[in-house]
Each structure stands twice: as structure tokens, then as C-alpha cells.
Amino acid sequence: MLNNIYNIFFIPEIFLACSSFVCLLFGLFLKKNAFRQTSNLAVFVLLLTILLVYYDRESNFANYKSLFSHSSFINFFKILALLGSIASVIISKDYFLGIKLKNFEIPILFLFSTLGMMLMIASNNLMSMYLAIELQSLSLYVAAAIKRDSISSAESGVKYFILGALSSGILLYGFSLIYGFTGSMNFDDISFYLSKYDNLNLGLIFGLVFVMVGLAFKVSAVPFHMWTPDVYEGAPNSITGFFAIVPKIAAVALIYRFCLVPFENFYLEWSQIILFLSIASMFLGAIAAIAQSNIKRLLAYSSIGHIGYILIALVAANDDGIKAASIYMFSYMIMNVAIFAILLSLKVKNEYLINISDLKGLSKSNPIVSLSISIIMLSMAGIPPFIGFFGKFYIFIAAIEQELYVLSVLGVLASVISAFYYLRIIKIMYFDETKSEGIINFQISFQSKIILSLSLFLIICFIFYPSLLINISASLTI
Amino acid sequence: MIDWPLVSVIIFLPLIGALIILFIKEDELTSINIKWSALLATLGTFILSLILWLQFDYSNPSYQYEEKFRWFDDFNFFYHVGVDGISLFMILLSTFLTPLCILASWNNIKKRVKEYMLSFLFLETVMIGMFASIDILLFYIFFEAVLIPMYLIIGIWGGNRRIYASFKFFLYTLLGSVLMLIAIIVMYRNTSSMSIEFLQGNFFSYNTQLFLWLAFFASFAVKIPMWPFHTWLPDAHVEAPTAGSVILAGVLLKMGGYGFIRFSLGMLPEATEFFIPLIMTLSIVAIVYTSLVALAQTDIKKLIAYSSVAHMGIVTIGIFLVNQQGLEGAMMQMISHGLVSAALFLCVGVIYDRMHTREIEFYGGLVQRMPLYATVFMIFMLGSVGLPGTSGFIGEFLVIVGAFKFSSYVVIGAAFGIILSAVYMLYLYKRIIFGTITNNKLADILDINTREKIILIPLAISVILLGIFPNLFLDPMRLSLELIITNYEIANAK
Numbered sequence: 005m006l007n008n009i010y011n012i013f014f015i016p017e018i019f020l021a022c023s024s025f026v027c028l029l030f031g032l033f034l035k036k037n038a039f040r041q042t043s044n045l046a047v048f049v050l051l052l053t054i055l056l057v058y059y060d061r062e063s064n065f066a067n068y069k070s071l072f073s074h075s076s077f078i079n080f081f082k083i084l085a086l087l088g089s090i091a092s093v094i095i096s097k098d099y100f101l102g103i104k105l106k107n108f109e110i111p112i113l114f115l116f117s118t119l120g121m122m123l124m125i126a127s128n129n130l131m132s133m134y135l136a137i138e139l140q141s142l143s144l145y146v147a148a149a150i151k152r153d154s155i156s157s158a159e160s161g162v163k164y165f166i167l168g169a170l171s172s173g174i175l176l177y178g179f180s181l182i183y184g185f186t187g188s189m190n191f192d193d194i195s196f197y198l199s200k201y202d203n204l205n206l207g208l209i210f211g212l213v214f215v216m217v218g219l220a221f222k223v224s225a226v227p228f229h230m231w232t233p234d235v236y237e238g239a240p241n242s243i244t245g246f247f248a249i250v251p252k253i254a255a256v257a258l259i260y261r262f263c264l265v266p267f268e269n270f271y272l273e274w275s276q277i278i279l280f281l282s283i284a285s286m287f288l289g290a291i292a293a294i295a296q297s298n299i300k301r302l303l304a305y306s307s308i309g310h311i312g313y314i315l316i317a318l319v320a321a322n323d324d325g326i327k328a329a330s331i332y333m334f335s336y337m338i339m340n341v342a343i344f345a346i347l348l349s350l351k352v353k354n355e356y357l358i359n360i361s362d363l364k365g366l367s368k369s370n371p372i373v374s375l376s377i378s379i380i381m382l383s384m385a386g387i388p389p390f391i392g393f394f395g396k397f398y399i400f401i402a403a404i405e406q407e408l409y410v411l412s413v414l415g416v417l418a419s420v421i422s423a424f425y426y427l428r429i430i431k432i433m434y435f436d437e438t439k440s441e442g443i444i445n446f447q448i449s450f451q452s453k454i455i456l457s458l459s460l461f462l463i464i465c466f467i468f469y470p471s472l473l474i475n476i477s478a479s480l481t482i
Numbered sequence: 483m484i485d486w487p488l489v490s491v492i493i494f495l496p497l498i499g500a501l502i503i504l505f506i507k508e509d510e511l512t513s514i515n516i517k518w519s520a521l522l523a524t525l526g527t528f529i530l531s532l533i534l535w536l537q538f539d540y541s542n543p544s545y546q547y548e549e550k551f552r553w554f555d556d557f558n559f560f561y562h563v564g565v566d567g568i569s570l571f572m573i574l575l576s577t578f579l580t581p582l583c584i585l586a587s588w589n590n591i592k593k594r595v596k597e598y599m600l601s602f603l604f605l606e607t608v609m610i611g612m613f614a615s616i617d618i619l620l621f622y623i624f625f626e627a628v629l630i631p632m633y634l635i636i637g638i639w640g641g642n643r644r645i646y647a648s649f650k651f652f653l654y655t656l657l658g659s660v661l662m663l664i665a666i667i668v669m670y671r672n673t674s675s676m677s678i679e680f681l682q683g684n685f686f687s688y689n690t691q692l693f694l695w696l697a698f699f700a701s702f703a704v705k706i707p708m709w710p711f712h713t714w715l716p717d718a719h720v721e722a723p724t725a726g727s728v729i730l731a732g733v734l735l736k737m738g739g740y741g742f743i744r745f746s747l748g749m750l751p752e753a754t755e756f757f758i759p760l761i762m763t764l765s766i767v768a769i770v771y772t773s774l775v776a777l778a779q780t781d782i783k784k785l786i787a788y789s790s791v792a793h794m795g796i797v798t799i800g801i802f803l804v805n806q807q808g809l810e811g812a813m814m815q816m817i818s819h820g821l822v823s824a825a826l827f828l829c830v831g832v833i834y835d836r837m838h839t840r841e842i843e844f845y846g847g848l849v850q851r852m853p854l855y856a857t858v859f860m861i862f863m864l865g866s867v868g869l870p871g872t873s874g875f876i877g878e879f880l881v882i883v884g885a886f887k888f889s890s891y892v893v894i895g896a897a898f899g900i901i902l903s904a905v906y907m908l909y910l911y912k913r914i915i916f917g918t919i920t921n922n923k924l925a926d927i928l929d930i931n932t933r934e935k936i937i938l939i940p941l942a943i944s945v946i947l948l949g950i951f952p953n954l955f956l957d958p959m960r961l962s963l964e965l966i967i968t969n970y971e972i973a974n975a976k
Contacts, residue, residue, distance in 0.1 A: 327556075371597075382630060387656075388623035397619075397663070401557075404667045412667075416660035423656055427633070427649060435637045435645050467623070471555040478556045 016056040016082070017072075017122055023049040024115040031108035038108040043097050046111035050090045050118065057082050057122075070190055073128035073261075077480040080330055081125045081257035084337060088250040089118045091341040091459075095452045096242030099348040099356065103240065105151055113150070114246060117143035121254035128265075130179040130189040133258070137175070137222065141168050144251065148239045160238025167221070167231045175218025181211030182266075194266040204273055212267065216277045219262060222255040225315065226284035229308050233296075236304035241356055244300050245344035248307055253333055256314055260329060263318060264482050271321055278319050279411065285312030286418035293425045299347065299360050302425065303340075306384060309422050310336050313399050316415055320402040323478075328398035330477040335383070335395035335466075342459040343380045346373060349448040357444070360429060365438035370446050374433045376460055383463050385426040386419050391466040484537055489547045489563045492530050492573070493611045496580070499523025500603035508596040517588060520599035524581040524606060531577040531610075534565060535958070543567070543961035545616055545679060553617075559676050562617040567962030568813070571955060572613040572733075572740055575820045578944075579732045580606045582937050583725035586828055589933075590835050591639060591723065598639060602725070605631040609733050613740065618666050618676045625701075625741075626659050628734065632726070640721040647714075647721035654714040658704035665697035669749070682748040682966070684973040695753035698745045706738025708761075708798060709768035712791045719787035720840075724831030727783065731790050732824035736816050739797050743812075747804060748966050751973035754802065761802045762892055768795035769899030777906045782830045782840045785910055786823060789866060792899055793819045799896055800881035803888050804970050809963045810956055811880025817955060818873035818948060822865040825941040829859050832934055833914075836927050842910065847919035852929040856915045858938045863911050865945045867904045873948030 013019055027049060031042040057079055093111055100110060120140025127133035145168060149161020183189050185207045186197045198204070204212065217228060224232040236244045263274050289309025296302040314332055317325040350357040350373070357363070367374040383390035396419065403412045448456065466473070503519050506512055539546055545564035553561045565573065583602060591598050605628065612624035629652050637648035670676055673685050686694060704711045715735075719727045746754050769792045776788035793815065800812030832855060833848070834840055849856040861872070868874035878900055885892045919925060930938065948955060 367594075367597075387630060388626050393623070393626075397667075400664060401667050401670075404664065404671055409664070409668075412664050413661070416664060417657075420653060420657045420660055424649070424653060427652060430633075431637060431645060431649075434634065435648070470553070475555050 039106040042108040043111045071132040072126040085253045092246040095345040099242040113143045125257040156238040160235045164235045171221035178214025191266045219259045225281040226288040233301045233304040236300045282315035290422035320406040324402035327477045328402040332395035335391040345456040351445040381426040385423040389467045496603040496606040513595040528577040543965040563614040567959035569613040576609040587725045601631040635726040639723040644721045647717040651718040658701040661697040662701035691750045691753035695750045702738040702741040716787040727827040728824040732820040751970040765795040765798045766895030773902035803884045808884030815877025825862040845914040847917045876952045
């Protein structure tokens with residue numbers, strides 16, 4: 005065990021919490037370039053946290069009387085969330101400077117939200133889970149409304165806050181029911197208590213349903229997805245990027261852990277709910293995205309669709325499902341980082357790009373960017389040889405292992421429908437004739453360029469050496 | 483024998499060419515360099531694939547030139563490629579047609595030459611890769627990746643309704659192939675193997691086979707295409723640029739036939755036996771119906787597109803007869819159709835480049851101004867009809883001989899289709915070639931130039947070669963086909 009009290013600062017979460025406060029002070033005392041410097045410091049802090057998470061694998065110190073848990077699955081998702089937030093801090097820096105939104109609090113909000121997510125992923129207790137969710141969400145509510153003088157940003161912040169608070173309330177009520185009927189808040193104790201029974205009583209079923217509703221809201225699964233397109237649309241683009249990339253990772257890890265740890269033995273009860281959420285999300289995500297003209301709304305529906313696929317692997321509830329979810333989540337993060345790195349650097353007549361139709365003619369003025377967008381879109385649609393295909397492939401392997409044939413067939417049908425709107429973006433860039441050229445500017449900072457190239461490299465080259473990621477995800481235990 | 487990875491080199495040489503082109507900056511002057519690089523890469527591939535044929539061991543029914551590497555650590559997926567008698571000629575067809583396509587687009591593709599050549603080279607890599615794969619996952623990845631370049635080729639360089647056609651092509655074929663993905667995973671779950679060679683041992687229970695068969699059918703019936711899943715084809719053909727139609731008719735349709743032989747016959751023999759009546763019915767309907775539809779067309783390309791569906795009907799009949807003559811006939815018909823329909827589309831391209839219309843009404847009396855063109859067109863037209871001495875005859879004859887063993891109704895249907903094919907092709911030829919020139923715009927039309935001769939003459943020679951020396955092609959594939967038939971009969975004798 006650890007005998008030095010200073011070692012407590014090497015626990016990733018505590019380190020991140022303390023460093024976030026340091027960042028806050030740092031930003032406060034800086035006169036010039038506060039935003040830029042704080043962002044750089046935030047990236048540095050997050051990188052250190054990744055190292056700590058990586059080397060913290062073996063210790064059991066962070067359990068805090070089993071408020072939090074420790075496993076390879078948790079560590080994988082923590083690192084994924086940290087990587088996602090590093091990427092989104094870096095790619096959003098120039099955008100914030102571009103729209104003259106230089107509040108140094110933004111990277112700090114990201115840090116606190118990331119801290120909340122790490123706790124969320126690791127939580128092993130209803131209470132710590134709730135508090136972690138709230139820490140994460142509160143930072144995001146503020147982030148959505150950070151552009152105070154913009155009506156749409158404020159609207160999206162308020163909308164997110166009200167609906168988020170409602171879902172938190174439902175979640176909390178579910179927790180109270182579960183606590184009331186099992187007498188414990190700890191996941192392991194709940195699991196132990198439930199193992200004595202063959203089926204859940206009515207109170208526990210209600211509790212489970214309420215918690216599922218709350219969690220479905222957090223992952224934005226249909227029919228609790230309504231906030232997603234509006235919030236994505238209203239928030240500044242870079243905040244949208246953060247929303248799309250990081251919180252989903254934590255929420256997915258949480259819903260996996262909640263279903264597979266305390267309610268492991270009651271597969272039938274929760275799998276029906278997840279099954280419905282999954283099918284509805286896949287199809288609504290695919291169909292509703294077709295009519296969108298705003299790229300952010302389109303990506304919102306696309307992320308709803310992706311959540312549907314991840315939930316297939318949860319319904320499968322086997323080792324392959326966990327593997328599939330981690331591979332899918334990795335590919336989802338990489339693809340979203342890449343697309344947002346591009347979107348945050350595209351300007352149409354000095355305005356950042358919003359309408360899909362503004363992409364017209366991009367293939368002539370900037371062939372490399374349009375080629376990159378095409379590759380990302382094909383990957384998101386799940387067309388081989390890109391990484392998105394392998395994510396879907398592993399999901400279907402998991403589903404068929406569990407003999408979920410109908411669900412798999414529905415899944416592939418939804419993927420065909422969704423291919424339509426991804427292709428539409430390629431169509432706009434390549435097929436539509438345009439006379440006016442050069443209205444689109446692509447300016448990208450060196451750091452974002454590295455992030456973009458790296459993620460494109462992973463999207464394209466995953467096929468050549470898949471085992472690297474697959475061996476890691478195959479070894480994960482929940 | 484060859485001790486270097488010949489098959490992999492053939493697969494990836496076009497891709498290397500594409501990478502080189504990627505770094506050539508495109509402008510007025512360098513576009514010729516792009517074209518030459520593409521042509522050299524594809525010609526190199528063709529020459530290498532000829533080595534494949536020359537070194538081929540005729541006495542070996544299974545895969546040759548095998549290369550196998552571990553690909554995924556957790557599942558038994560391998561990078562496993564090789565060539566047998568069935569895939570040999572499919573690969574040769576792809577490598578033979580692609581340089582011709584590059585040549586055919588030499589002057590008439592003026593915008594985005596770089597992207598065009600990139601698409602074609604990528605397309606060649608995935609086509610060859612698909613035919614050479616022995617691992618089903620690898621096969622599937624190439625099979626679906628074909629959609630990407632073809633979608634771009636139709637959508638960017640196509641005609642007026644290109645967007646509609648490209649989406650229809652993409653979504654239709656994607657819908658078919660995703661169901662195949664599910665079937666592949668089910669197969670893997672049952673056997674823990676993805677090797678095409680290993681799975682040809684009848685491992686699945688009867689009911690599983692029926693479902694798997696339907697999933698594969700969804701994919702290949704759309705691809706080949708069979709009636710009533712053929713509606714994407716006329717749109718895609720009409721709207722695609724000439725070279726796109728050539729590859730579409732020449733190679734992509736063969737992917738369906740190839741899949742039927744490898745997967746349906748090879749892996750799911752009992753289900754195949756069950757579904758043979760369905761296939762025969764659909765094929766005969768396809769032959770008669772699409773031939774009649776072809777007769778009514780006013781657009782030359784559309785007419786040839788419908789004739790492709792009819793010819794593919796002969797192929798599916800031949801495949802599902804599952805006897806030596808039927809399968810050999812189907813293979814010959816596929817190779818022959820690959821050459822003939824490709825050549826016919828190129829011929830249409832020749833007059834389209836000059837007059838920018840494909841309306842049959844517009845033309846007439848071309849023989850007066852273009853005697854050489856009339857001659858080569860005649861060869862291909864007769865090849866399509868199946869005149870003895872041309873490649874088309876061998877395939878149709880063998881299929882009909884094989885069909886007599888099965889049912890005389892099928893023979894009647896197929897023969898009726900062949901008669902109809904003579905009707906619509908000769909009628910087409912009469913309308914555009916014979917007679918006197920009535921349209922003044924045609925008064926100055928020029929005969930085929932040197933570039934077009936270089937494209938059309940090798941095709942004409944191979945059509946006739948195939949018709950006179952069919953054994954040149956039948957010998958290498960015979961043992962591989964026999965192996966499939968033997969496995970099939972053993973499985974169904976149980």
C-alpha cells in the first residue's frame with residue numbers, strides 16, 4: 005500500500021481536480037493571452053492524467069471504500085475520454101480565437117467536465133455516480149451557454165439545462181427506488197442482494213426503468229434524444245465538437261457498467277429497454293438526418309444513430325459485446341475528432357461553415373480537404389476499408405454470437421439508410437456543379453493539423469494492423 | 483514456379499500507381515503525365531497477370547500462388563489470396579479491360595483527370611483483390627469497396643441524371659451486400675473459419691443453409707443482376723461515362739456470377755438444390771422479359787444494358803444447372819460478355835464522342851462514312867448474338883447442352899432469349915449502320931482513329947480467339963469447376 009501521503013496526488017482524478025484549480029488560478033492571473041495559455045496548460049494536464057491513468061492500472065487505492073471501481077474497461081474508457089478532450093481542446097482553440105470568445109474558463113470547464121466523466125466511468129456506487137454525472141453535466145450546461153451575447157447559444161444552454169435537470173431528477177428517483185428496495189447504494193452490494201432473487205419486484209423494476217430513462221437521456225438514445233439536435237445546433241461549433249466527442253464516451257461506459265454490474269443477472273429486464281432504444285435510435289438517427297441542412301444537426305442525428313449501434317453490443321451482453329463497444333467507441337471518437345477538426349477550420353465568406361450546401365465546390369477549391377471529408381463520411385457509413393466498418397463488424401459479431409439475428413438485420417438495414425445522407429455530403433462536394441469558386445477558406449493551425457492527420461491515418465490504416473487495438477479491447481473486463 | 487508474391491503485386495500495383503498520381507499536381511500540362519502513369523500502371527498489371535496465366539498449373543484444381551498472413555489476432559481472419567481456375571480469368575478480364583478504359587477516356591474526360599484516374603486505379607485494385615481473396619472477410623471488404631470508386635465515377639463524370647443513378651447504384655448494391663455480411667458472420671460463428679477453401683465442405687444444417695443462401699442471393703442477385711433486382715443497371719449504365727459502363731458490364735456484373743459459384747454452389751449445396759427452380763424461373767423471365775424490353779429501347783446504351791441482363795440470365799441458368807457443360811458455359815458466357823458488352827459500350831462511346839447523343843433515331847447509314855467502325859461493330863454485335871466462331875456462341879451452346887440434362891422447358895426459354903437477342907441486336911445494327919445518311923449532322927463524321935483502333939482491335943481479336951479456341955480458356959478452369967461439382971454432388975447424395 006501507499007505509505008506516503010503525497011502519493012495521493014498521483015491518483016489521476018485527484019491530480020486532475022487539483023490541476024484544474026491550478027489552471028483556474030493560472031488563467032486568472034494572466035493578463036495577456038489568458039485563453040491560449042490556459043488551453044495549452046489544460047492539454048498538458050490532460051496528457052499527464054493519461055500517463056497517470058495508464059500507470060495506475062494495478063493499484064486498488066482509488067477505490068475509496070468502493071465508491072469507485074477499477075478495471076481495464078474503466079481505464080480504457082478513461083483514456084479514451086481524456087484523448088477525446090485533448091483533441092477537442094486543441095482543435096477548438098483557433099475557433100474560439102476566431103469568434104473572439106476568449107474566456108479562459110472554457111478549457112477549465114472542459115477539464116472539470118472531463119473529471120466528472122472519469123468519475124462517472126469509474127463510479128461503483130449510485131451516489132458517486134449521480135454526483136459525477138452532475139459534475140460533468142453542470143460544466144457542460146455552462147459551456148453550451150458560454151457565448152452569452154448569442155441568443156442561440158443561451159437557448160441551447162437553457163434547453164440543455166432544463167432537460168438535463170429533468171433527467172437527473174428521474175435518475176435520482178430511480179436511484180432512490182433501487183436503494184429503498186435493496187438497502188444499498190453500492191453496485192457490488194446491490195448485485196449480491198439481487199443474486200438471491202430470481203426476478204425483480206415491482207419497485208425495483210420501476211427503479212430500473214427510471215434509471216434507464218435517465219441514462220438514455222445522457223447517451224441521447226431515442227426517444228430521449230430531443231435535446232441533442234437543438235443543443236448541437238445552438239452551441240458554438242467547438243463546444244458542439246466537445247459534446248459529440250467526449251460525453252458520449254463516458255455515458256456509454258456508464259450505461260454498460262450499470263447494466264452489466266449491479267443488474268447482471270436481470271438481463272431480460274433491462275435488455276428489452278435497451279433493445280427498443282437501440283432500434284429506435286438507429287432508425288430515427290438514419291431517417292431524421294436525411295432532411296437536415298445544418299451540418300451540426302446532421303452530426304447530431306448521426307451520433308444518435310451511432311449510439312443505436314453501440315447499444316446493440318450492450319444487448320448482446322457478452323465479452324464480444326464489450327470488445328465491440330470499445331472498438332466502436334474508439335472509431336466513433338476518431339471520426340468525430342477528424343470531422344470537427346475540419347469543420348472548425350472551414351470558413352465560408354468569413355463565417356464558420358454551418359450549411360451543408362456551402363460545401364459545394366469544395367472539391368475544386370480544396371481537393372485534399374474534400375477527400376478527407378469523403379473518407380470520414382464513408383467511414384461513418386461503415387463502408388470498408390475504413391475503421392467505421394470494423395466497428396460495425398465487431399458489433400454484428402457480438403450480436404450474432406448471442407443469436408440476435410433480427411436485431412442484426414435491422415442494424416444493417418439502418419446502416420443502408422444512413423449511408424444515404426453520408427453520401428449526400430460527398431455528392432454536394434463532388435457532383436454539384438458550381439460557378440463561384442474560392443469562397444471557402446480552410447485555415448488550420450499546426451496542432452490541429454497534427455490531430456487531423458493522426459485521426460485520418462487511423463481511419464485509413466486501421467485495416468493494415470487491426471490487432472493493435474483489438475488485442476487491447478479483447479483484454480477488457482468490466 | 484514463382485517465389486515472389488505475384489498475386490499481391492498484381493493487386494496492389496494499381497494502388498501504387500494511384501499513390502504516385504496523388505502526388506502529381508494537376509494542371510493543363512501535367513494531366514498528360516497523369517494519364518500516362520495510369521496507363522503504365524494498368525498495363526504493367528496486365529502483363530503481370532499474363533505471367534499468372536502462363537505459369538498456371540492446369541492439373542491443380544485448388545488455389546495456386548497462395549499467400550497467407552495472420553491479419554486479426556482474435557479471430558481467424560487472414561490476408562489470404564490465391565488464384566484458381568475460376569478466378570484466373572476474372573482477374574485477367576479486369577486487368578485487360580482497365581487499360582482499355584484508361585485509353586477510352588484519354589480525350590473525353592476533361593475535368594478532374596486526376597480524380598478520374600485515381601478512381602479507376604483504386605477500382606482495379608479492389609476488383610482484382612476481390613477475385614483473388616480466399617478469406618471471406620477480405621472478399622467482403624473488396625466487394626463493398628468497389629462501390630466507392632464506381633459511385634464517384636458515375637456521379638462526377640456521368641450524364642444528366644447521374645446523381646439519381648449513382649445513389650440508386652450505391653444504395654441498391656449496399657443493401658444486398660450488408661445482408662451478406664450477416665451471413666458471413668453466421669458462417670464464421672458456426673465453423674470458426676473464414677477460408678473459402680475450407681468452407682466448401684458442407685458444414686451447415688439444412689435450415690441454416692436456406693437462410694444463408696437467401697442472404698447471399700440478396701447480394702449476388704442484385705450484383706449480377708437478376709430480374710427483378712435489375713432496375714439499377716439501366717440507370718447506372720446510361721448515366722455512367724463510357725469507361726464506367728465498360729467496367730460495370732465487363733467486370734462488376736461478373737462479381738455476382740463469381741459469388742454464386744463460390745458461395746452458393748460451393749458452400750451451400752443443399753440449399754442451392756432447393757432453390758434451383760426459383761433461379762431457373764427468374765432467369766427465364768429475365769431472358770425473355772429483358773430481351774423484349776431491349777427491343778423497345780430508343781437509347782443505344784440502354785438497349786445494351788438490358789441485353790446484359792438477358793445474357794446474365796443465361797449465366798445464372800448455366801451456374802445452377804451444376805453440371806460440367808452448364809458451369810463451363812456460364813464461365814465462358816461471363817468472359818465473353820465481359821469482352822463483348824465492354825466492346826459494345828466502347829463502340830457506343832465512339833459515336834457518342836463525335837455526336838454527343840445516344841438516340842438510335844439520330845443515327846443511320848454510318849457504314850457510308852465509317853466502314854471500319856461498321857466492321858468492328860459487326861464483330862461485337864455478332865458476338866453478342868452468339869454466332870458460331872465468336873465467343874458468345876461457346877457459352878450459349880454449352881449452357882443449352884447442359885440444360886437438356888435438366889429440363890427442356892429451360893432450353894426453350896433460353897433458346898427463345900437467344901433468338902430475341904438476334905432480333906434486337908440486328909435491328910439495332912440495321913438502324914444505326916445500314917441505309918443512307920439521312921441526318922445532315924452525320925455528313926462529316928470521321929471513322930475510328932488510331933487510339934480507338936488500339937482499343938477495339940484487341941477486343942475483336944479476343945472475341946474471335948475465344949470463339950475458335952475455347953479450350954485455351956476452358957482447360958485451366960475445368961478441374962476447379964469439377965471440384966465444385968463433385969463437392970456439390972457428394973453433399974446432395976447424402
